[in-house]
Amino acid sequence: MKVSQRGQVPPFEVMQIVEEVARLRAAGHDVISLCVGEPGGGAPSAVNELASRLHGEDADFGYTATAGLQATREALAAHYSRTYGVEVPAKNFVMTTGSSGAFQLAFLAAFDAGDKVALARPGYPAYANILGALGLEVIDIPTGPAQRFQPSVELLEQAWAEHGRFEGLIIASPNNPTGTMFSARELEELSSWCVKHQVRMISDEIYHGIEFVPDRRGHTSWEFTDSSIVVSSFSKYWGMTGWRLGWMIVPDQLLPTVDALASNLALCAPAPAQRAVIAAFEPQSIAEAQRRVEEFARTRELVLAHLDKLGIEQAAPADGAFYLYGKLSEPLLEHFGSAGQFCRAVLDTAFVALTPGGDFDPFEGQHFIRLSFAAGYDRVAQALDRVDTVIRRSLPIS
Ligand SMILES: Cc1ncc(COP(=O)(O)O)c(C=O)c1O
Numbered sequence: 001m002k003v004s005q006r007g008q009v010p011p012f013e014v015m016q017i018v019e020e021v022a023r024l025r026a027a028g029h030d031v032i033s034l035c036v037g038e039p040g041g042g043a044p045s046a047v048n049e050l051a052s053r054l055h056g057e058d059a060d061f062g063y064t065a066t067a068g069l070q071a072t073r074e075a076l077a078a079h080y081s082r083t084y085g086v087e088v089p090a091k092n093f094v095m096t097t098g099s100s101g102a103f104q105l106a107f108l109a110a111f112d113a114g115d116k117v118a119l120a121r122p123g124y125p126a127y128a129n130i131l132g133a134l135g136l137e138v139i140d141i142p143t144g145p146a147q148r149f150q151p152s153v154e155l156l157e158q159a160w161a162e163h164g165r166f167e168g169l170i171i172a173s174p175n176n177p178t179g180t181m182f183s184a185r186e187l188e189e190l191s192s193w194c195v196k197h198q199v200r201m202i203s204d205e206i207y208h209g210i211e212f213v214p215d216r217r218g219h220t221s222w223e224f225t226d227s228s229i230v231v232s233s234f235s236k237y238w239g240m241t242g243w244r245l246g247w248m249i250v251p252d253q254l255l256p257t258v259d260a261l262a263s264n265l266a267l268c269a270p271a272p273a274q275r276a277v278i279a280a281f282e283p284q285s286i287a288e289a290q291r292r293v294e295e296f297a298r299t300r301e302l303v304l305a306h307l308d309k310l311g312i313e314q315a316a317p318a319d320g321a322f323y324l325y326g327k328l329s330e331p332l333l334e335h336f337g338s339a340g341q342f343c344r345a346v347l348d349t350a351f352v353a354l355t356p357g358g359d360f361d362p363f364e365g366q367h368f369i370r371l372s373f374a375a376g377y378d379r380v381a382q383a384l385d386r387v388d389t390v391i392r393r394s395l396p397i398s
Pocket of ligand 1: 097172204233
């Protein structure tokens with residue numbers, strides 16, 4: 001029987017590493033996992049308390065309205081007013097199964113098969129993989145440290161000249177794998193360019209709140225244009241990856257289409273999570289999330305001060321999220337052959353799991369590694385020493 005061509009998306013290399021970590025741990029090894037983008041510590045305590053109370057009350061967790069519970073959408077609208085000073089009507093919020101669920105809806109609602117959508121490389125691999133499965137063409141915008149790994153109006157103009165019209169642009173600030181962010185001016189310029197060229201901007205804002213540089217605060221694209229689609233979730237800042245709750249901000253023009261698609265694809269987002277996250281906006285929950293961000297900031301400083309211990313010679317300045325994306329030194333690449341082989345050796349001999357850059361950049365990623373410092377200061381400090389030992393053993397002293 002037939003297997004679809006469109007389903008032949010590349011698997012995440014990182015998931016193979018995750019399996020290997022589980023295998024090594026089961027065999028009794030103390031593995032430090034710096035490979036996945038998952039903050040430890042779980043949801044804010046008020047969210048957990050509300051969830052247990054709701055479950056204890058035998059609450060009715062039937063389907064919600066497709067776009068989500070009114071109270072949750074109103075809480076999000078208030079959050080946007082407080083955080084960004086932008087008034088987004090509750091009707092424009094659509095609750096989704098993580099931001100991952102929002103991508104399918106956004107791409108299906110905004111684009112037709114065969115349309116072109118631009119995105120920066122390196123980037124979160126699901127964008128290109130989902131676009132590919134839906135029959136859309138990816139317009140690749142290569143970026144490097146000189147562009148701080150982010151697209152700019154200049155790069156969009158170049159892509160437009162080279163590939164002709166494209167219908168969409170996907171951006172992420174902070175970005176995964178690099179953590180770099182746009183300034184307000186840069187985001188405004190990109191937004192205006194998209195409006196002028198009638199290009200639908202999809203802004204992935206999932207790492208908002210995890211920010212380290214005062215003049216690179218997270219800005220939502222809705223501060224600049226209400227024709228963009230915002231995608232975000234409770235996974236990262238609130239540490240709620242497995243709750244599978246995200247949201248979109250949908251322009252008026254697309255609301256009926258998104259609602260019809262969502263009612264066919266998912267019926268609704270998880271009801272218990274929609275009810276419990278109302279507590280995520282309480283001051284105590286925000287304070288808990290902020291304490292985690294302070295720990296990320298301390299760990300980020302540690303990593304940036306010890307790039308040599310990771311064999312990294314060129315790295316992006318992570319303004320937010322909890323990643324470091326860096327290029328391995330030439331001697332290391334020569335010795336190991338690729339970032340993939342380096343990560344393999346580090347996992348096998350030092351029990352530290354890093355991610356090779358191939359998932360994020362199929363062309364140049366084999367020279368880069370991504371480290372997630374969400375594991376916490378002490379574990380990351382230990383990992384740095386372990387990786388350093390592997391490097392010293394592998395390279396002759398110069
Ligand atoms: C940039 C980016 N967007 C979206 C997601 C998906 O997250 P979720 O579906 O948990 O909201 C991730 C997960 O790591 C991510 O890094």
